[in-house]
Amino acid sequence: MPLLDWRDARHFDASRDLPCVLCHRPTSMRSHDREPVHKVCAEEWCDQNPTSDRFHS
Ligand SMILES: [Zn+2]
Numbered sequence: 787m788p789l790l791d792w793r794d795a796r797h798f799d800a801s802r803d804l805p806c807v808l809c810h811r812p813t814s815m816r817s818h819d820r821e822p823v824h825k826v827c828a829e830e831w832c833d834q835n836p837t838s839d840r841f842h843s
Pocket residue numbers: 806807808809810811813823824827
């Protein structure tokens with residue numbers, strides 16, 4: 787399982803915060819599918835859904 791690489795600027799939208807798809811609190815982080823999501827929320831989701839590639843780069 788590859789580690790998430792969220793240092794990439796594509797994963798950060800400085801223009802606006804949107805509600806995290808998992809915890810619904812504002813975040814400027816984006817997944818590779820442009821879903822607003824916190825890094826910690828995505829990592830937790832991946833732990834709970836190990837067969838999904840939803841939040842993997
Ligand atoms: Zn979140």
